[in-house]
Amino acid sequence: MLSAMLPVSAPQPDESGLFFVAKPPSSRPPSRPSGTRGASGKGPRRLARPAGEGPRRSAKSGREAREDTRRERAPARAGERRPPRASGTSGASGPSGDKRRPPTDKRRDAKTAANAAQERRPVRPPRKISHGANLPRAVATPKKPGEPQRIAKLLARAGIASRRDVERMIADGRIARDGVLIDTPATLLTSLHGITVDGNPVKEPAPAKLFRFHKPAGTLTAARDPKGRPTIYDRLPADLPRLMPIGRLDYNTEGLLLLTTDGELKRQMELPSSSIERTYRARAFGEISQTQLEDLVEGIEIDGIRYGKIDANLERRTGRNQWIELTLTEGKNREVRRVLEHFGLEVSRLIRTSYGPFELADLPMGGVDQIRAHDLVAFRKSLGGGGGD
Structure with missing residues (x-):
């Protein structure tokens, strides 16, 4: 009774003359046509570009593509030569490929020489700023006792005469050092040891009064x-x-x-x-x-x-x-x-x-x-x- 109520299609012969039973229609929706989206899509899918119109999407899986990119970016091992990267392949600079020109041997050698010269350059110590360098002359850092000074200044400090008078005394041949006359007021001395004026030895200057x-x-x-x-x-x-x-x-x-x-x-x-x-x-x-x-x-x-x-x-x-x-x-x-x-x-x-x-x-x-x-x-x-x- 139940079988009589269901519609059953009659067996149809195939090309070989054998009979087969037609299957009932499936509830699965028909497959999409190539190049289109489903009913919930936002428009037609962009069709693949024909050959010769630009880079194609890699057929490799995402993991394989990442491995290739990592291998390309890694530094080359000693003695290893890599094939040049094909134009149009995806690289570090983006989907359009690496547009940076690889350095030539000449440029590489110049850069290496520049880096070597920079490493050989001596490191200068920080410049020491004298506290009296930018101050007026009156308050500049005075010379230390052991530094050479002009003879006219030392004799003036010793109370012999003013600087101008000392210069005149030198021109008159009245000042000598170890018995030899001094002929220029620009003579530099560290002390008055051996200096004589009119044959009399000069004492070191006493404390200022x-x-x-x-x-x-x-x-x-x-x-x-x-x-x-x-x-x-x-x-x-x-x-x-x-x-x-x-x-x-x-x-x-x-x-x-x-x-x-x-x-x-x-x-x-x-x-x-x-x-x-x-x-x-x-x-x-x-x-x-x-x-x-x-x-x-x-x-x-x-x-x-x-x-x-x-x-x-x-x-x-x-x-x-x-x-x-x-x-x-x-x-x-x-x-x-x-x-x-x-x-x-x-x-x-x-x-x-x-x-x-x-x-x-x-x-x-x-x-x-x-x-x-x-x-x-x-x-x-x-x-x-x-x-x-």
Whole structure:
């Protein structure tokens, strides 16, 4: 009964005359046509390119392709020669192949030579920067005691004479070394051993000494004067060592004048880069206000000469006469007088009351005394240079 209800196709003969039974239709969907996607696809599949139109996709499996790529990238073993990579094959540079040109023997040899030269080049040690290399000359690192120095400098430090006077003495044939005359001031020495002046041996320089001197007005800050005017050395006691003035004071200027036995100390204190403060008191006739004096803090230019910062204060006034206190660091020639004369004032008296930490205080006119050694040592540690008016 059940078999009678199902449709059964009749047997059909094949080409050989035999009969076969037709199978019922399968529920499996028909296969896709070549080059198309299924019902859920997003469009037709791109057909394979014909031969000669570009690189074809490798027929190897993914694992085999990765092994080939790894083998190509690995460095060649000694004596191994690899076949050139075919153009169009996939390489490290992408699907279009490795476009980098392999280096020729000439380029390879040049690169190898350059690398070898780089390895042979000596390694330079890091450059040592001298702490005094970029500083002003006044505060540059001084030479060590054992280094050679010019003979004029050593004799000046020993208190024989100034550098210029030493040069003149050398030209006159007064200085010798081990009995042989020295003919040039550029002679370099490490010490004064064997040096004679006028046949007398020169001793090594003693520790520097510094003196205060209350210079009176009407004396010249010089060793000699062609006009015959009195100098500071005419007022100094005869039992003092040879002293050199630090800076200068005008012929009519009075007050504190520092004297030293050390030429190097003199030079350092005279240079403007030392920025040592000096204070003056001026008695001037005329009219001036505190506001005008305060403007000097910014400096002033007079007749093309630029004067730096001046701290000026009006102390007291009597009629048209006033006392003005001025503190400066440059100390150009006649600086205080020229600045006050620029305001129409007539300076009748000018006194220097201090130079750095050293003050005139109650030192009498024409008096002189020595700065204590420990005060000088403390001052030299913070030294920067200076000058005078």
